[in-house]
Amino acid sequence: MTVFDRLFADSALSQLQEKDARDPLAHKRAEFILPDGVVYLDGNSLGALPRRVPARLAQVAEQEWGAGLIRSWTAGAGTGQGWMNLPDRVAAKLAPLVGAQPHELSVGDSTGVNIFKALAAALHLAPPERRVILTDADNFPTDLYVAQGLNALLDGRYEVRRVPGAELEGHLTDEVAVTLLTEVDYRTGRRMDLAGFTARAHAQGILTVWDLAHSAGAFPVDLNGADVDFALGCGYKYLNGGPGAPAFLFVAQRHHAAPVFLSGWMGHADPFEMARDFTPAPGARRYVVGTPMVLSLSALDAALDVFADVDMAELRAKSLSLTDAFIELMEPLAAQHPLTLVTPRAHAERGSQVSYQHPQARAVMDALIGRGILGDFRTPDILRFGFTPLYHSHADVWRAVQGIRAVLEERGA
Template structure:
């Protein structure tokens, strides 16, 4: 793992001067190549070639091409990932596919504390199908054991917990679920791009993720869906013309395409997909294993600095300290967490707050540095020691925290 390599990677991002950006776990920074890439898509392809671009620039296959780029980062074979829609919509498709593939089972097992949208989707499906076909079994992560999965058709889990940054053992949990007769859908939102993932080796059934966090695809960038080849005969719960076997025959009846393409629904955003592709290209110069090593170095250093700070007694690190149990963020709880988070942002350290009392420091190894990890702790220390957070302006909540 070369410092020079990561200096070169950092130089590929547009980072504002005077700020320490530790929020790549919410929205990744802007790759410098994205601006000309999007400009080319808009001005040259759309502007000059107009509708012919669906063929001449292969817009029609962008969801699959970008899916293959993502696949290289998550241990997925070509033609098993499609980049489309958003994570929630793709999770809806994935859960219903799993229910179809496992028709004798009658529950969806979810983790109680995972990102709420995942559980909203599961609950919505249960409400649609009825409890007799599909009830919800919400458990704490430590209680998701084979004994608890006797009637589970599918287990829905986050690879990295969005609040604590806890990394789950994908291989072991997947094996346990399979032993109990359940399929598994993994949410990779907080792990793809910063954690070594091998969906193929772990025999994962289905997975979903987003591209606007550590993959640096831009705000509102599309999500993605992975389907193991042995499950690609499952139905798409939201069938649309882009997933049709012969979309331009305009048949009145739906015939699903073969393979991963069947999980497309409507026309996808070409401009957004081009931005995602540009963000993913940054990863071509570095192995995910090196990114992971860098992530652990940064987060470990940050935790060590917190432990050695003068305000250590006021701060509880809720992210696992063990390397093999930690994603690429460090979450802390403390009194006055919200105003402190706002004071950090005002001081140039960009973090985010999660209710009720959590501040998340997200480290993107592609552009964050050891110097930033040290400096962020120093700023936090000053704010807490000087009680700067007591300024009333830091208690004003915006729509997005």
């Protein structure tokens, strides 16, 4: 670095530190346990550990399981506090984050399983003459696989039409039964216009299923405001529910009468009636298939308390400020190295991650991880950096870019 570089760098850092001094969410960092010396840019894959979670897990294991044993399923009968109601309690905490009513959410199973539940219901509701499931060719693999598998179960009645993201709008025709789309692309970080696209799909009589894996907890989501039909997302990314956390499913109230195709006793109106036929529980609870995953639901339940006092508009403003700062600081590096920004600069088209193409992306990311800068490599050539306003400062952005600069210079990459 020349003296001029150093002077410029110092003034850029102090400007970022001024932003941190005015950050209304700065105090949230203390609610997470993160290792020293690490800049964690992977909350879009596995959210960091909220400080309150280990104590909750210990309490559930030792008190509720160890001492309460089977009584904990129905503990505090009548208060709804037993394990049986845990999916519903988590749904109630999640509802404001995604713009749903609590009884429109079912919490449990993986994201992929919930894609199956939503897509099966949506296809049943769609007019039978419509034979296309429209999706993005670059959608997350699970979304593509579930659509293909479900279609095979239905004897190939549908065409799973995979088109490039930029061409999706042109495919909203009267052949399409359902769209299955991810709001924020896991590679590029491009955010779709969920509300506008849903309105244009509905105008053509098409039902919408949205994957919110990279949306929920990353910015405000308003499912009912956008009149969405079905949606689902992960509990372990921006919601910080822990590895393998249960996913969630949103079913708009107007679709609650649709049949449930993956029905189990825990979605029955009265599980212990042990009835021979399925009578669904009220609302989206009918989509809970089996025994609630109590340990992981408890971790997610405690993790969601982190959001209780968070203004999601402030969270979004900080997310954009972090990703703007990152893109700006990376500009001189992108001018000197073969880095191509693939995340849109327009705020409306950006989630909470920034990605670059680089011909040696895998080796560069390995070197970054070796320096404690934890991002992701995604095939074929993507460097992906997730920003999490609850525990990142602008100074973290600075540290990340200094590390990236050092790695690129050391490697001559």
